[in-house]
Amino acid sequence: MTTFNFQYDLVAKDHNARAGVFHTPHGDLLTPIFAPVGTQATVKAVTPAQLKEIGVTLVLANTYHLYLRPGADLVAEMGGLHHFMRWDSPILTDSGGFQVFSLAGMRKIDEDGVTFKSHIDGSIHRFTPEKAIQVQEQLGADIIMAFDECAPPYDRAYNQQAVARTHRWAERCLAAQTRPDQALFGIVQGGIFPDLREQSARFISSLGFPGHAIGGLSVGETKEEMHRTLELLNQILPEDKPRYLMGVGSPEDLINGIRRGVDIFDCVLPTRLARHQAAMTRQGRLNLMNAAHARDPRPIDEKCHCYTCTHFSRAYLRHLIVAKEMLAATLISIHNIATLVYLVQDARRAILEGTFEQFAEEFLAHYTLPEKAQA
Amino acid sequence: MTTFNFQYDLVAKDHNARAGVFHTPHGDLLTPIFAPVGTQATVKAVTPAQLKEIGVTLVLANTYHLYLRPGADLVAEMGGLHHFMRWDSPILTDSGGFQVFSLAGMRKIDEDGVTFKSHIDGSIHRFTPEKAIQVQEQLGADIIMAFDECAPPYDRAYNQQAVARTHRWAERCLAAQTRPDQALFGIVQGGIFPDLREQSARFISSLGFPGHAIGGLSVGETKEEMHRTLELLNQILPEDKPRYLMGVGSPEDLINGIRRGVDIFDCVLPTRLARHQAAMTRQGRLNLMNAAHARDPRPIDEKCHCYTCTHFSRAYLRHLIVAKEMLAATLISIHNIATLVYLVQDARRAILEGTFEQFAEEFLAHYTLPEKAQA
Ligand SMILES: [Zn+2]
């Protein structure tokens, strides 16, 4: 296998916001970038062709889920994840750590790794740093993650211990890697504690990973704590490597993350909300089940140029929802993903033009937070 | 509204098989043709863009369902069914008769019409020939159906009475029609009884409809009885009008129907089978849930050029099914619809080349009927 040079070119900076290019074996990623999630090797209800049409270039898949079903050996035998799910642009896999640690009461952690029960059939499995790398090498994504321990954000003692273990595991992951065509990212932990975050960012940065992920955010802390942590990490993480904020993806979080030096985002939110009849827009969320939309000939968003908005009315989408038609999830997912992809594309343009701060201010001024919206 | 000339051009005949062109306000239909069913103004799990890519030109929608939900007045207010569901090619609506008569224990028939209970909320409604036309005019399809009575195929007394009533209702439908841009088809009934079928075909043909539908088949009679009935009707129905065999759509039934002079078919089979993990091929059905497909890198059908077969393996499709992913229904639906659309296109080509009998024989020789296939 040929060695790939995972270079990140920082093209422009506007305050702390960054526009860059990250080179991968399946093509260049223009950052900032949003990746929809294909948990089980499919972005739910959307075809790869529809993702391409939106302009998606990076998709995330979950190692834990694919390891259990259909199995990483099967995916490898079918030519790897790109060929299996027919996504010829870059793919990112997580390490499985987050899912495994979330299996409360079904997992046992020790220094060497985690033993856990499958949520599907209760069978017993074990992930170690080496195993997480081996599985991700079988899946074959362009960007893979170190196996880390994610602690509850406010538990200082646990975070202290989790940071230390994450660091030891990061070194083991680096040592375990055999494929030279996958960019292995190290993960920074430390909850809401600035000293732990700083310690973690300095140590992980020292290991020479081609990119850095920020774990343990958007897991229960306040927005202010998330922002403060990002601001701190922005000062420590090296400028010439991409920064990936894991599991974050509401419109306001994207803008606030870009503002604080983040380059890569992923989230299940656009497809999950779509399956619950909620459309994402730059003004806030829209519940399409609402009776007010029954005879509304307008699209979800008159300014959106996605397939859904250029073809279908709110009245039609509401009809599909009421009639329990699968097409509702497909069309709303297309729009929601497009909303985030276009938003991040516009943010990039603004960074290149040096107008990002103004762009962010205007966006946040017009955006109604979900918790503040009318029911 | 401008009057449209619903002309049918018989382009070629090969024995009894016909290749023609039926002109409609939303474009020409090349017959023989297969129409997928969009019961609730959506072909389940498939977007209009995906239908276009397959080469679908005609879609059927159900008057009964759309009348109840979202309501024909709402569809009319949204610009009619073409605009509502964003299908700019021809649409055919049934009259609602078949669904209403199928509501056993929930409907009462009299000479003037049928009173029935909604299957959704139990509310009381009434369809008459005039009402069925009015609703179909609100929906605005290119091809609409007369309101008919469909009797059980072997009940002679009921069929005798149903034929007479269907004839009286056909005249009332013609009188009720006000839109000159919709082709109203008369429906032939008569169960398995040749004399009733002949009587019905002669009477309905005499009324000057621009096309004729064959009702009351594929409702419990044998294949031999269906074929005999089609052969009889083929001799009576005028050659210069299209013939539509309602609700029929397995590959073998399409070929057997074309062989006996049928031009238009519709069926829920391709999308319904797709939601039950069954793929249609020219050799027979394939249960994709079968463990034999778990590591099979081949597409459903190596000769099929649909999106699904040119991109995805059986192993991937089986994974989607096992993982209960919605994309399974979408991808298998695309393939199943494509199978019928391509089959009918090939049949048309064979008719034009004068090789249809050979084409039909070869097809039937290689096709395994579902009831004879291995479980
Ligand atoms: Zn949109």
Ligand SMILES: [Zn+2]
């Ligand atoms: Zn196919």
